[in-house]
Amino acid sequence: MESCKGREGDEVKCVWVHGPIIVGAGPSGLAVAACLSHHGLPYVILERTDCITSLWQHRTYDRLKLHLPKHFCQLPFMPFPHHFPKYPSKNQFISYLHSYASRFNIRPRFNQSVQTAHFDAASQFWVVRTNDFQYISPWLVVATGENAEPVIPSILGIDNFHGPILHTSVYKSGSHYKNKRVLVVGCGNSGMEVSLDLCRHNASPYIVARNTVHVLPREMFGFSTFGIAMALLKWLPVKLVDKLVLVLARLMLGDTARYGVRRPKTGPIELKLITGKTPVLDVGQVAQIRSGNIKVMEGVKEITRNGAKFMDGQEKEFSAIILATGYKSNVPTWLKSRECFTEDGMPKTAFPMSWKGENGLYTVGFTRRGLLGTASDAVKIGEDIADQWMSVKDKSYRNSHMILLKST
Incomplete structure (x- = not known):
């Protein structure tokens, strides 16, 4: 470790990393780290918080379970324990990730919030700056994923509301809303599940379904709907599989x-492949909507001091507003070499080649295909870097001090 000057001229500690720099210690970062370890390659994993998988530990509601069966959600080289249920709970998944990190001796550098990362064309190295360190490597793995930051929408009048307004990232349980009327903005999986949770705690949720959305049974005839679809896709075209799934x-x-939840014209699987928009998997929400315990509203026109005005002319009073408006990538805030990314922080190259960029840049957790996509890309990244390892390693050892000297 040596001292050098950062881009702003201040002195920082420079760390030469003989393997890749991985940004993010969520499931994506852990999966890549395990795959690199499988090939005997070193790495450094940088995490902005003080723990692994902070999104799952601190930004999820209590009743959350994996939406897909566990065998579709396991990370490379380590299946879920046999005694775990088919759909593990939030705490079981967190336990699995801790065991995964322990098994592969993954030790992130915590409290290392990446401020900037850029590719230095002269030296052919990536330079990653945190609060007090500057990390240098031939490879950079962006593992912050597509769900790094909550999306907070701009709604007319929302600043006038007298009650609490919170994003689902800080929602924990409906126990705080017993006998209260709550407006849930957003009808994706989070919005639907939060509404169900509110129902089960004797609250009165009103969910805003401004956009169309596919709602599918989580299981059909005892089998995962996702699993059935994946099996059919091996033999049938996407449009035909969509038709079969929608009939069932x-x-x-x-x-x-009939209950206010309109389906898109494009089928659920085709829509997922094109846009990444995930269908809602029903675990009881539809029954509650049908019975009137969850009320569906078409769209919010304006938030008032005591509630909301809706597009159909109705006006209701609410005790709280919960924003189930999803998450977004934070890549544009820190990655300065963004030729491979869109303005929204997503890879420009489409799946299945979105995992590899230029100049030693890799991405994982951006496939919009959940943990299954993460595991697949992590394996590819490990193999690709392993193929380059010896030639780049020799070059790196020869040139490791060049960028340090250049910076001082």
Whole structure:
């Protein structure tokens, strides 16, 4: 470790990393670290918080479970324990990730919030700056994922509301809202599950379904709907599989449009592949909507001091507002070499090649295909870096001090 000057001219400690720099210690970062270890390669993993998988530990509600069966959600080289249920709970998944980190001896550098990362064309190295260190490596793995920061929408009048307004990232349980009327903005999986949780704690949720959304049974005939779809896709085209899935969904759930939840014209699987928009998996929400315990509203026109005005002319009073408006990538805030990323912080190259960029840049957790996509990309990244390792290692040892001398 040596001292050198950062881009702003201040003195920082420089750390030469003989393997890749991984930014983010969530499931994506852990998966890449394990794959690199599998090939015997060193790395440094940087995490802005004080723990692994901070999103799961601190930004999820209590009743959360994995939406897909566990075998679709396991990380490379380590299945879930046999005694775990088919759909592990939040705490079981966190336990699995801690065991995963322990098994592969993954020790992130915590409280290392990345301020900037750029590719130095002269030296051909990545330079990653945190609060007090500057890390240098031939490879950079962006593992912050597509769900790094909460999305807070701009809604007319929202600053006038007298009650609490919170994003689902800080929502824990409906126990705080017993006998209260709550407005839930957003009808994706989070919005639907929070509404169900509120129902089960004797609250009165009103969910805003401004956009169309597919709602599918989590299981059909005892099998995962996702698993059935994946099996059918091996033999049938996407559009035909979508038609079959929607026929079965209608038989099991009825016509959701009757209750205010309109389906998109594009089928659920095709829509997921094109846009990344995930269908809602029903675990009891539709029954509560059908019974009137969850009330569906078309759209918010304006937030008032005591509630909201809706597009259909109705006006309701609410005790609280919960924003189930999703998350976004934070890549644009720190990655300065963004030729491979869009303005929204997503890879420009489409799946299945989105994992590899230029100049030793890799991305994981951006496939919009959940943990299954994360595991697949992590394996590819480990193999690709392993193939380059010896030639780049020799070059790196020869040139490791060049960038340090240049910076001082």
